[in-house]
Amino acid sequence: xxxxxxxxxxxxxxxxxxxxxxxxxxxxxxxxxxxxxxxxxxxxxxxxxxxxxxxxxxxxxxxxxxxxxxxxxxxxxxxxxxxxxxxxxxxxxxx
Amino acid sequence: xxxxxxxxxxxxxxxxxxxxxxxxxxxxxxxxxxxxxxxxxxxxxxxxxxxxxxxxxxxxxxxxxxxxxxxxxxxxxxxxxxxxxxxxxxxxxxxxxxxxxxxxxxxxxxxxxxxxxxxxxxxxxxxxxxxxxxxxxxxxxxxxxxxxxxxxxxxxxxxxxxxxxx
Numbered sequence: 001x002x003x004x005x006x007x008x009x010x011x012x013x014x015x016x017x018x019x020x021x022x023x024x025x026x027x028x029x030x031x032x033x034x035x036x037x038x039x040x041x042x043x044x045x046x047x048x049x050x051x052x053x054x055x056x057x058x059x060x061x062x063x064x065x066x067x068x069x070x071x072x073x074x075x076x077x078x079x080x081x082x083x084x085x086x087x088x089x090x091x092x093x094x095x
Numbered sequence: 096x097x098x099x100x101x102x103x104x105x106x107x108x109x110x111x112x113x114x115x116x117x118x119x120x121x122x123x124x125x126x127x128x129x130x131x132x133x134x135x136x137x138x139x140x141x142x143x144x145x146x147x148x149x150x151x152x153x154x155x156x157x158x159x160x161x162x163x164x165x166x167x168x169x170x171x172x173x174x175x176x177x178x179x180x181x182x183x184x185x186x187x188x189x190x191x192x193x194x195x196x197x198x199x200x201x202x203x204x205x206x207x208x209x210x211x212x213x214x215x216x217x218x219x220x221x222x223x224x225x226x227x228x229x230x231x232x233x234x235x236x237x238x239x240x241x242x243x244x245x246x247x248x249x250x251x252x253x254x255x256x257x258x259x260x261x
Contacts, residue, residue: 002106002108002109004108004109005108005110008114010114011113020103022106036109036111039112042194045112046109046112047112049113069113070114
């Protein structure tokens with residue numbers, strides 16, 4: 001378990017900027033999960049985004065609720081070893 | 096609440112970005128080019144303005160003040176647009192360009208620094224050469240900008256638009 005402090009509003013309203021969330025490094029990150037991962041283009045930066053698809057072990061990160069959010073279109077697929085965990089979010093938020 | 100705080104306190108905390116790794120705003124080098132072209136335009140006009148030199152003209156208060164007014168306005172516009180150009184360039188430099196762009200354009204910082212210096216030089220001097228250097232510096236940055244955005248073909252459209260400003 002670890003704590004994620006969210007910066008930025010692209011995951012709004014699911015994740016609120018400035019708020020801390022409990023994240024889990026245990027279990028498999030699946031499609032629809034809110035993954036915490038290292039940006040493949042710049043591994044010092046950690047992102048939290050929703051998983052759109054998983055292809056051959058690589059994670060495809062979807063565009064967020066806001067149109068200006070970044071996704072795998074910008075930084076490419078995220079390898080499994082870049083995934084740090086996930087923030088459990090009730091699926092109610094996504095609808 | 097206290098228990099929750101204590102629980103969070105013992106866990107490792109990381110900051111996770113939920114914003115873009117690409118710029119969210121609208122970035123465009125055209126305003127910098129318009130400002131640079133305005134500086135050039137003012138310099139060219141200032142070189143054409145003739146001061147009242149004859150004894151009769153020098154004694155003509157209306158002619159002297161008309162010259163002073165015309166020159167002062169162009170100086171002010173040149174100063175303002177050189178500053179505007181610098182501001183627009185700094186926005187591109189500090190907001191649009193990211194560390195990963197440096198890998199592709201290692202001279203990026205030097206190019207921007209020199210262009211910003213040229214803006215200052217154009218405030219200090221009335222020089223067609225300096226003004227043209229500034230226009231060329233902005234064009235060079237525009238070329239890099241469109242390449243960094245992955246739309247190098249847009250540079251031609253930018254040139255098409257900004258070359259015909261006057």
